[in-house]
Amino acid sequence: MNRKYGIASGLLLVVLMITLLFNGCKSCSTTEPVNDLNVDVSKDNTELVDDINKAKQIFQAIPSPLESAMLIKSTGAKFNQTLLNPLGNADSYATSRSMALNLGVYTCDLSFTSLYEQTQLIIDYMNASKKMAEGLGILRAIDQATIDRLEQNINNTEVIMEIVSETFMNSSSDLVDNGQPAVAAMVLVGGWFEGLYIATQLVDMKDFNGNKLVGRIIDQKLSIDILLNLLDENKGNPAIDELIIQVQKLKAVFDKINLTTSPIRPEYVETTNTTYLKSEVKSNLTPEVFAELAKTVAEIRGTFVK
Amino acid sequence: MRLKVLFPVIALLLAAGVTDMYGQCKSFAKKVCIPELGVYVHDGNYHAAVLVEGEEAELYKTFYSDMKYRVAIVGEENLSNIEFKVLDASRNVIYSNKDANYAKTWDFELQSSQQLKLVVKVPEKSKSGETPASGCVSIMFGFKLKN
Numbered sequence: 300m301n302r303k304y305g306i307a308s309g310l311l312l313v314v315l316m317i318t319l320l321f322n323g324c325k326s327c328s329t330t331e332p333v334n335d336l337n338v339d340v341s342k343d344n345t346e347l348v349d350d351i352n353k354a355k356q357i358f359q360a361i362p363s364p365l366e367s368a369m370l371i372k373s374t375g376a377k378f379n380q381t382l383l384n385p386l387g388n389a390d391s392y393a394t395s396r397s398m399a400l401n402l403g404v405y406t407c408d409l410s411f412t413s414l415y416e417q418t419q420l421i422i423d424y425m426n427a428s429k430k431m432a433e434g435l436g437i438l439r440a441i442d443q444a445t446i447d448r449l450e451q452n453i454n455n456t457e458v459i460m461e462i463v464s465e466t467f468m469n470s471s472s473d474l475v476d477n478g479q480p481a482v483a484a485m486v487l488v489g490g491w492f493e494g495l496y497i498a499t500q501l502v503d504m505k506d507f508n509g510n511k512l513v514g515r516i517i518d519q520k521l522s523i524d525i526l527l528n529l530l531d532e533n534k535g536n537p538a539i540d541e542l543i544i545q546v547q548k549l550k551a552v553f554d555k556i557n558l559t560t561s562p563i564r565p566e567y568v569e570t571t572n573t574t575y576l577k578s579e580v581k582s583n584l585t586p587e588v589f590a591e592l593a594k595t596v597a598e599i600r601g602t603f604v605k
Numbered sequence: 606m607r608l609k610v611l612f613p614v615i616a617l618l619l620a621a622g623v624t625d626m627y628g629q630c631k632s633f634a635k636k637v638c639i640p641e642l643g644v645y646v647h648d649g650n651y652h653a654a655v656l657v658e659g660e661e662a663e664l665y666k667t668f669y670s671d672m673k674y675r676v677a678i679v680g681e682e683n684l685s686n687i688e689f690k691v692l693d694a695s696r697n698v699i700y701s702n703k704d705a706n707y708a709k710t711w712d713f714e715l716q717s718s719q720q721l722k723l724v725v726k727v728p729e730k731s732k733s734g735e736t737p738a739s740g741c742v743s744i745m746f747g748f749k750l751k752n
Contacts, residue, residue, distance in 0.1 A: 355662070356660070356662035356663065357662070357664075358652045358662065358663070358744065359665055360665065361666075362648075363648040363649040365648055369748065370672075373671040374671070461646070464646060464649040465649075467650075468635075468647070468649050471650070476631070511671075518670075521667040522667045525665050528665075560694075560719060562697065563693045574700060574711065574712070574713040574714075575713070575716070576715045577716045579716070580717035580718065
């Protein structure tokens with residue numbers, strides 16, 4: 300009897316340790332080889348892909364909702380509330396998939412309202428994000444103290460951005476620490492799509508050529524393989540597998556855009572302690588391909604927020 | 606009988622230890638790495654790992670032409686100076702902190718948006734036969750708009 304119990308306890312220990320170490324590693328990064336980078340900017344990328352396959356710890360960093368919102372604002376685009384996911388939708392999300400995607404979506408909307416100083420909407424979208432976080436069981440990520448701090452600093456954009464950044468980091472890291480890396484990946488995907496959706500909808504087609512916002516949308520081609528790699532790390536999860544198909548559909552449209560960049564020439568300027576990375580870029584996005592891109596993004600985003 | 610009690614207890618202690626290690630890593634990233642971003646706005650993404658001496662980590666990220674960036678890469682005190690280099694898509698090294706006295710931060714701007722690769726390494730300092738040190742290494746990005 301004792302022997303049986305000893306074996307069972309030993310097995311329990313081994314299983315527990317493997318589970319924890321597995322989750323622990325995922326909380327940091329992936330240790331699995333990633334098969335494809337596929338950035339079409341240079342033929343030399345095969346070397347880069349080789350590097351990825353050899354690597355032990357790999358991080359795939361896609362633009363955060365705050366960075367996406369900042370990119371949109373930097374182009375001079377105007378705020379448009381009708382593009383945001385309506386707050387009333389928050390009550391209809393019941394699955395982990397929908398709550399995760401919409402935590403990303405609402406965080407992006409929150410970032411957007413923050414940068415455009417839409418005071419009441421900032422509070423409302425933080426509350427919508429809080430609802431999603433609570434539904435996912437990460438209560439500490441956005442607590443009442445966060446909302447109170449936000450209200451106290453509602454006219455201080457700098458502090459608001461700090462709070463948005465902090466809550467997004469808490470949400471992602473808490474999910475991974477809770478052993479839900481796939482859910483954390485879905486949050487990132489939701490945020491990225493919302494940023495791209497808002498950006499594509501804000502483009503004025505009468506002012507297409509040389510449009511700065513169009514330039515930033517083309518730049519997202521550089522991130523789509525990183526996004527796919529991030530999802531691939533969690534392949535096998537049905538919600539992730541569905542997202543992979545959707546992102547591949549979008550990639551097929553991005554693949555119609557040629558993007559070539561010249562080699563980087565770094566120049567260090569001592570007075571600003573900054574390195575300037577000089578390079579030129581050429582791309583060939585036509586209004587037709589842009590329309591297809593905007594339509595595809597809207598369709599996919601539509602499946603997230605419905 | 607003692608074994609009966611001992612195994613689950615050990616399992617729970619080890620479990621708590623592992624979980625705590627990663628919790629500590631997050632706390633380290635928040636308390637030590639994010640402040641290194643200074644006036645730059647932290648993008649909200651979290652990248653931290655427990656690395657052992659000699660181990661490397663890689664990070665892939667797109668950087669945009671409208672922004673000024675600061676990357677902060679910090680390791681726990683028990684680790685030696687963390688090495689990091691930045692490579693472009695053609696694998697050319699465009700920055701190495703070895704040339705800057707193992708600086709923890711690097712400020713940069715881009716003329717055109719680029720995907721870059723960061724390679725982070727914990728140099729080996731333990732002598733032969735010693736247990737290699739391990740600790741948290743955190744990679745954080747801050748940005749601000751170009752003037």
